[in-house]
Amino acid sequence: xxxxxxxxxxxxxxxxxxxxxxxxxxxxxxxxxxxxxxxxxxxxxxxxxxxxxxxxxxxxxxxxxxxxxxxxxxxxxxxxxxxxxxxxxxxxxxxxxxxxxxxxxxxxxxxxxxxxxxxxxxxxxxxxxxxxxxxxxxx
Numbered sequence: 510x511x512x513x514x515x516x517x518x519x520x521x522x523x524x525x526x527x528x529x530x531x532x533x534x535x536x537x538x539x540x541x542x543x544x545x546x547x548x549x550x551x552x553x554x555x556x557x558x559x560x561x562x563x564x565x566x567x568x569x570x571x572x573x574x575x576x577x578x579x580x581x582x583x584x585x586x587x588x589x590x591x592x593x594x595x596x597x598x599x600x601x602x603x604x605x606x607x608x609x610x611x612x613x614x615x616x617x618x619x620x621x622x623x624x625x626x627x628x629x630x631x632x633x634x635x636x637x638x639x640x641x642x643x644x645x646x647x648x
Contacts, residue, residue, distance in 0.1 A: 510536065510537070510538050510539070510601045511538060511539050511540075511541050511598045511599070511600045511601065512529055512532055512533060512536075512538045512539070512540055512541070512600060512601060512602040512603070512604060513541045513543055513591060513594055513595040513598065513600045513602070513603045513604070514526060514529045514540055514541070514542045514543065514603075514604045514605075515543055515545075515587065515588075515591040515603065515604070515605045515606075515621070515625065516542045516543060516544045516557070516565070517544065517555040517557070517587075517606070518544075518554075518555070518557045518558075518561045519555075519606070519608075519638075520606075520638035520639075521606030521607060521608050521636075521637070521638045522606050523606075523638065524606045524636045524637065524638040524639065525604045525605055525606035525636050526542070526565065526568070526569075528604060528634065528636045529604040529634075530569070530572045530574055532602060532604065532634065533574040533575070533576075534572075534573075534574060536601070536602075538574075538575075538601060538602070539574075539575040539576065539577070540569065540574055540575070540576040540577070541576070541577050541579060541594060541598060541600070542565065542569070542576060542577065542578045542579065543579050543581065543590060543591050543594050544556060544557045544562065544578070544579070544580045544581075545580070545581040545582070545583070545585075545587040545590035545591065546581075546582055546587065547582075547584060547585065547586055547587070548582035548583070548584055549584070555587065556580070556582075557580070562578055562580065565578065566578055579594065581594075586620075586621065586624075587621050588620070588621040588622075588624035588625050588628075589624070591603065591605075591621075591625055592624070592625060592628055592629060595629060595630070595631060596630060600631050601631060601632075602631060602632050602633075602634060603625060603629050603631060603632070603633045603634070604633075604634045604636065605621075605622055605625055605626075605633065605634070605635055605636070606635075606636050606637070606638060607622055607635050607636065607637050608637075608638075609637060609638070622635065
């Protein structure tokens with residue numbers, strides 16, 4: 510069984526990875542980490558560099574969970590790419606990170622997270638990053 514993790518190189522992305530590791534251990538899941546960009550801009554800060562992906566791979570290897578890393582540039586928005594992979598692999602779970610927001614910002618959830626939450630065919634676990642939490646790995 511597979512859990513798909515929508516990953517971006519931010520504290521929210523790291524929180525999603527760390528929670529996904531716990532879920533993978535508890536449920537015996539393979540993690541499929543999806544880092545995606547539409548590919549329509551020269552630089553997308555949500556698209557992880559090769560060193561960020563290497564650091565993530567090292568962290569996951571040390572955690573002992575089975576995992577695959579996938580970077581996609583397919584002209585679709587990241588939410589569509591995560592949903593497509595989850596459907597294609599018949600994921601048991603999708604894990605995403607959520608940003609903390611101002612009171613006004615709480616009225617409008619990020620469009621990627623909202624689309625995944627509303628359109629996923631499996632349960633979605635949405636994780637918030639801790640305010641000031643030291644992580645054992647960096648971007």
